[in-house]
């Protein structure tokens with residue numbers, strides 16, 4: 001490991017907080033929440049000359065759904081360099097310093113929400129999904145047609161555990177979803193439902209379980225209106241239930257004309273909405289992914305069970321050299337594997353391979369961007385055909 005780096009300890013908690021406070025402009029009142037969420041032993045730090053921390057990158061462990069499986073993810077959050085130490089490569093150093101440890105821990109992929117794409121791309125990450133904040137007219141949601149007899153009821157704190165289970169069942173099928181711990185869930189669904197509106201549909205086939213839910217909060221609105229509806233999320237196990245829950249979310253439109261929501265750039269919600277121009281994008285960013293352990297990551301996610309094929313790759317990876325070199329990629333029966341060897345027919349950077357693995361872009365799009373190269377059009381087409389079909393969705397900012 002770079003000899004400027006060391007692992008954090010409990011004694012660094014205060015200095016980490018000060019570093020992150022400056023880096024992210026957190027007011028003093030945020031101290032308790034931030035200090036409590038620190039995981040010093042998962043932070044790599046650089047000491048400054050005056051007792052301060054010059055740089056730190058902390059890892060939060062999650063699982064993210066890909067191909068119906070839970071893939072262990074190292075979430076970089078947060079990364080910061082003290083202002084007087086910036087521009088000297090310390091951010092890169094604290095990023096790269098983690099890779100060998102992540103691999104040892106079995107965290108086969110790493111992810112982050114980037115402040116600078118160039119910084120993280122330079123150490124092997126690539127964009128992998130979008131995170132779009134929108135305002136949608138409530139009337140457009142209220143106009144979604146749905147049966148009216150689906151038994152939607154207001155949820156209570158007694159339903160919270162069933163909401164967690166319902167999410168776990170449905171989110172595993174949505175590539176990119178964070179598989180939440182109860183603590184991670186509490187930020188959007190407080191156990192006492194404080195300031196939260198929860199609507200649920202009981203599962204007629206499984207007493208005590210839910211077939212769907214919608215949850216939201218009230219936010220501010222421009223006068224003369226009273227409030228807006230800030231959607232945390234809607235999940236359901238059938239199209240009718242999904243449509244009916246979105247209608248409930250849109251039903252407050254006389255007083256709350258807009259509904260705010262977070263989703264991917266190509267949100268499947270538009271498959272339900274009838275209006276042609278229903279969206280106003282408030283902000284749009286992209287999260288990034290890196291394969292830390294390329295063979296481990298290929299084995300960990302699920303693949304299209306109807307697709308079968310092999311392609312020879314030459315992977316370039318400057319910062320995680322165990323990924324670099326010639327590999328044969330094979331997908332069959334829903335499983336994937338990366339085995340050493342082959343002809344290196346398709347050259348791919350670790351950024352390009354990470355992006356392909358996620359499903360964000362196919363091999364042809366990556367070839368146009370220069371992240372994949374091959375003179376063999378058939379091999380390129382094979383790589384395109386083996387990959388996931390659509391970009392992943394992640395609505396949990398970390």
Ligand SMILES: CC(C)(COP(=O)(O)OP(=O)(O)OC[C@H]1O[C@@H](n2cnc3c(N)ncnc32)[C@H](O)[C@@H]1OP(=O)(O)O)[C@@H](O)C(=O)NCCC(=O)NCCS
Nearest residue numbers: 023079080081086087088089090091092114115116118119
């Ligand atoms: C972003 C930050 C971590 C960069 O730290 P740093 O030590 O100056 O970064 P490095 O010197 O390692 O720079 C590596 C690359 O990052 C990119 N980069 C660094 N600072 C940048 C900035 N302000 N704007 C855009 N890109 C930047 C550049 O591509 C740079 O490569 P180059 O030097 O070859 O041009 C630091 O400015 C910071 O702490 N900012 C506040 C908190 C923050 O935004 N954290 C990141 C959250 S994801």
